[in-house]
Amino acid sequence: MENLESVKNRIDELTRLLNQYNKEYYLNNESSVSDAVYDSLMHELMELEEKYPQFKDKLSPTQRVGGEASTSFKKITHNKSMLSLQDVFSKDELIDFDRKIRQITNLDTITYMCEVKIDGLAMSLVYKDGKLQYAATRGDGVQGEDVTANVLTIKSIPTIIEDKSDIEVRGEVFMPKKSFKMINEENRKANKPLLVNCRNGASGSIRQLDSKITAKRKLEANWYYFPDALEHNFKYHSQSLEYLDKLGFLTNKERRLVKGIEGVLKYVDEYTQKRETLDYDIDGLVIKVDDLSLYEEIGYTMKTPKWAVAYKFPPEEKQTLLKDIILTVGRTGRVTPNAVLEPVFVSGSTISRATLNNEDFVMALDIRIGDTVVIHKAGDIIPEVTRVVKEKRPPNTVPYRFQKDCPYCHQELVRKDVQHFCVNKDCPSRVVNKLCHFASDTGMDIDGLGESVIELLFNNKLVKDISDFYTLKDHKQEMMEYEGMSTKSINALCDSIENSKKNDLPMLLSSLGINLVGKKTSKVLSEKFKSLDAIINASYEELYQIPDVGDITAEQIKLYFANPENLNQIEKLREYGVNFKYLKSTDSIKDNFFKNKKFVLTGTISVSRDEMVKRIEQLGGLNLSSVTKQTDFVIVGEKAGSKLEKALKMGIRIIYEDELNKLLKEAEQ
Numbered sequence: 001m002e003n004l005e006s007v008k009n010r011i012d013e014l015t016r017l018l019n020q021y022n023k024e025y026y027l028n029n030e031s032s033v034s035d036a037v038y039d040s041l042m043h044e045l046m047e048l049e050e051k052y053p054q055f056k057d058k059l060s061p062t063q064r065v066g067g068e069a070s071t072s073f074k075k076i077t078h079n080k081s082m083l084s085l086q087d088v089f090s091k092d093e094l095i096d097f098d099r100k101i102r103q104i105t106n107l108d109t110i111t112y113m114c115e116v117k118i119d120g121l122a123m124s125l126v127y128k129d130g131k132l133q134y135a136a137t138r139g140d141g142v143q144g145e146d147v148t149a150n151v152l153t154i155k156s157i158p159t160i161i162e163d164k165s166d167i168e169v170r171g172e173v174f175m176p177k178k179s180f181k182m183i184n185e186e187n188r189k190a191n192k193p194l195l196v197n198c199r200n201g202a203s204g205s206i207r208q209l210d211s212k213i214t215a216k217r218k219l220e221a222n223w224y225y226f227p228d229a230l231e232h233n234f235k236y237h238s239q240s241l242e243y244l245d246k247l248g249f250l251t252n253k254e255r256r257l258v259k260g261i262e263g264v265l266k267y268v269d270e271y272t273q274k275r276e277t278l279d280y281d282i283d284g285l286v287i288k289v290d291d292l293s294l295y296e297e298i299g300y301t302m303k304t305p306k307w308a309v310a311y312k313f314p315p316e317e318k319q320t321l322l323k324d325i326i327l328t329v330g331r332t333g334r335v336t337p338n339a340v341l342e343p344v345f346v347s348g349s350t351i352s353r354a355t356l357n358n359e360d361f362v363m364a365l366d367i368r369i370g371d372t373v374v375i376h377k378a379g380d381i382i383p384e385v386t387r388v389v390k391e392k393r394p395p396n397t398v399p400y401r402f403q404k405d406c407p408y409c410h411q412e413l414v415r416k417d418v419q420h421f422c423v424n425k426d427c428p429s430r431v432v433n434k435l436c437h438f439a440s441d442t443g444m445d446i447d448g449l450g451e452s453v454i455e456l457l458f459n460n461k462l463v464k465d466i467s468d469f470y471t472l473k474d475h476k477q478e479m480m481e482y483e484g485m486s487t488k489s490i491n492a493l494c495d496s497i498e499n500s501k502k503n504d505l506p507m508l509l510s511s512l513g514i515n516l517v518g519k520k521t522s523k524v525l526s527e528k529f530k531s532l533d534a535i536i537n538a539s540y541e542e543l544y545q546i547p548d549v550g551d552i553t554a555e556q557i558k559l560y561f562a563n564p565e566n567l568n569q570i571e572k573l574r575e576y577g578v579n580f581k582y583l584k585s586t587d588s589i590k591d592n593f594f595k596n597k598k599f600v601l602t603g604t605i606s607v608s609r610d611e612m613v614k615r616i617e618q619l620g621g622l623n624l625s626s627v628t629k630q631t632d633f634v635i636v637g638e639k640a641g642s643k644l645e646k647a648l649k650m651g652i653r654i655i656y657e658d659e660l661n662k663l664l665k666e667a668e669q
């Protein structure tokens, strides 16, 4: 038997070496050992920790590839509030900021530290006795969440520092552009939703309960603020940043100390240009007074310090070519003109389409095919055409005329107020959109039923209306002949469709696409009436008296169920075994690991399966019969077979009975 003391010493030695190599690699971009040596040391440490868990430290280098998944984040109250900064949007406001500070301090020239404002997630690291205690998000500024396990996966962050005093360091965790691109390429291949931008990518990754997922996201971090600088006898903010450098924190190298507002404005000009070329997204610049002794005098407002300001860049605008204007027809028949653009990269993603709202909007812009247009993203998300660059208009363009017929069914369009409609309910575009809505996450949330698959099924006449999805399992042979379909994908699709029969009433109701009845109204109606039949039979009076429903929605509901074709579909859904009952509201269930999670149980466990399923369902979990991409976790007992194999292949979380019992105990507290 190995001597425990020597084991402990070896673990310490390995920890020290791995920390040192990490630092070399992530801070200085160099390494004194090969990858193979690094990996073998890491492997040795993992094995020792597994054998001697009593020596496993929560800051161990092995934890930096992602540790155990947690069920929720602990709340942490910040030692000092994490204030946000006052935003300014113009140079005039910057000049004003400088003028006020000179007035208060009676100084002629102020020295400012200019820094880039990385578009990520603010983070606080707290150290005690030279060891990282926790990492917390900003939250509401007073209280944040403990995300230590996830932050540890960012390997440039030191877990151990030389300074043994109580230290807090603040900065930004972010997703570099190249990680964003890589993840979205993977998601595109896997047909998963794309990340909208780097900021959402970073915050979504940090809030993962499973730190192994965070580890895959390749986040980075920069540290820009040392709240205890004065207590550490620093006179200048710039000095405190140099100290952070020395302690092994990655600070931002784009920072610059400048004298007076002239220097600030020059920095602004320079970085407005340079912004595109950086490896990460920035949404502005931060200007801080460098002399810490002036902070008290300059003071604070209720929410922000007056000695610093965030200069925000104007929304990014790009010019591109308008190649075409096409009309799309939604499931309600609403017609929307869309600009087809030469693809262009704006605020973090490539844009090739933008809405043109309606005829009046198109006419007001006088937008013509062949024009160069200016686009930006409203709220950094929705692409919009803001104007036409008339100087760049080529000769021979013609004013755009709004099409009179529906491009999909050629029936004449009808204009109501500013909007055009195709009133043909059999219009193929309307039907396909109705089918898409049924399967979408506002409806039955059926995995694998995206727009392109639905179009394929519709064009091949396999699915003409919503209930036809449930007959697809009898048409597997035909589907095999479609391009891009395999036995595997067809089986997975049919499994997802089969699983959707168990969906709760609000999902079914919302999937029907009744005008004005979305997710929220569906929930309200389900809670009140408890079954689809009761809703169908409800009187107009009963409906409109419900808060959140009202008379117009009540009318739409009655109208929908008065239509024999709709009732026919509903009867078919019933026949195929789709759930019509309100199973239960999970609202009243307190948050816990199982709530709203889809699970599969496979193999033999030590208690009755039915009992176990019931216990989990009481916590708000949803039991599925087969493993699909939507499955959140698979509970594995003895002699588990193909389902376990499938879950492993799909990377779905596996939970064995002992862990399950632990989670149940925690959730039932």
Ligand SMILES: [Zn+2]
Binding pocket: 329, 406, 407, 408, 409, 410, 411, 422, 423, 424, 427, 428, 429
């Ligand atoms: Zn049409």
